[in-house]
Amino acid sequence: MSRSGILVVSMPAIGDFVRCLTAVRIIAARHPGVPIDILGSPPATAVGPFSPDIRHVYEFARRSGKLDLGRRLAVAREVGKARHATAYVLATNFKAALVPFLAGIPERIGWFGEFRYPVINRPRFGLDRNDPPLVLEQATMLLRQRDVDLASLPPPRLSVPEAERAACREREGVGGGERVLALVPGRVGDRRSLALPKLIEIVRHVRSRGLHVWLIGAGDDRPAVEAIGAAVEGVRDMTHSPLSESILRVASADLYAGTDTGLTHVAAAFGGPVVAIYEERHRHHAGPLNRNVRFLVDDTTDWRTALAPGSFTAAVTAEAVIAQIDQILLELDQR
Incomplete structure (x- = not known):
């Protein structure tokens, strides 16, 4: 049986996984009709099924400091059944290159370093590990995209069928013509998060305009969500759901607001405001x-010295966020 298809080994964090979808789009454009699969780590792999450019998602739950050779062999056996012709290893560490090697994929492209040759047998040279480029630049330079102009690259894209979006809204009690704001408040005490008084002011304003407010996130976001819920009536705590359900809700909302989190990348890739x-x-x-x-x-x-909670967003006011939300609602009403 001949080999075909491409495996992409992604980076582990949710935001980086989404940014790597730009590299997937470039690969898809170069190889039209060739199926592309992706190997990543949970929870980021929950994003994969929403990408129209990915056929299948393979999952390896990595553990820091562990080689886990037996578990990698098990995943490699599963990957090997697909008989990929080529693997692009976007991550730069040695362990990330093991599964394509163990799966017997003949062409394994990745950055040179960390003693990865011959595990990587088509190495790329020129990555400055003392001054590494941005995640997206690193991924696209691997594809021989020299002098990367980020603005010219195809942005990540995710999609969900309109029927699934409508069903999600119906399950959550959203009526026809009603609007939904999906808000990821972030972790209390994180320097990237907005201060709680600002979040409460924003949510109170949005609720006063009659919008549904879905507070989305995970366990780390729960204290902020509970504080907002205690201060503002009618908000929905959706932090107890699996990530796949949170992603569907982000896609089903009319607009999204959040700080520097993986779900902000997810929301952006769905194309809504x-x-x-x-x-x-x-x-x-x-x-x-x-x-x-x-x-x-x-x-x-x-950023080098700002350590206090909310210090990365201290200059962003609740009024500025509210003004952006109001402008988006105005534009939605004019469509």
Whole structure:
């Protein structure tokens, strides 16, 4: 049986996984009709089924400091059944290259280093590990995209069938013509998060306009969600759901607001209006590329010394966030 198909080994974090979908789009454009699968780590792999460019998602739950050779062999056996012709290893560490090697994929492309040859047998050279490029630049340079202009790259894209979106809204009690804001408040005490009084002011305003407010996140977000729920009536705590369900809800909302989190990248890739609150350097280093994102940026903070909770977003006011949300609602009403 001949080999065909491409395996992409992604980076582990949710935001980085989404940013790697730009590399997947470039590969898909170069190899039209060739199936592309992806190997990643949970929870980021929950994003994969929403990508129209990915056929199948393989999952390996990595453990820091562990080689886990037996578990990698098990995943490699499963990957090997697909008989891929090529693997692109976007991650740069040695362990990330093991599964394609063990699966017998003949062409294994990745960055040179960490003693990865011959595990990587088509190494790329030129990555400065002392001054590494941005995640997206690193991934696209691996594809021989030299002099990367981030603005010209295809942005990540995710999609969900309209029927699933409508069913989600119906399950959550959203009537026809009603609007939903999906808000990821972030972890209390995180320097990337908005201060709780600001979040409460934003949610109170949105609720006063009659919108549903879905508070989305995970366990770390729960204290902020509970504080908002105690201060504002009618909000929905959705932090107890699996990530796949949270992603569907983000896709089903009319607009999204959040700080520097993986779900902000997810929301941006779905193409709906997004208000993203970032510190200036992190916006450039790790922010979404999608043009539907409206950034509110704190450019007054020194990220190297700012350690206090909310210090990365201290200059972003609740009024500024509210103004962006109101503008988006106006534009939605005019469509």
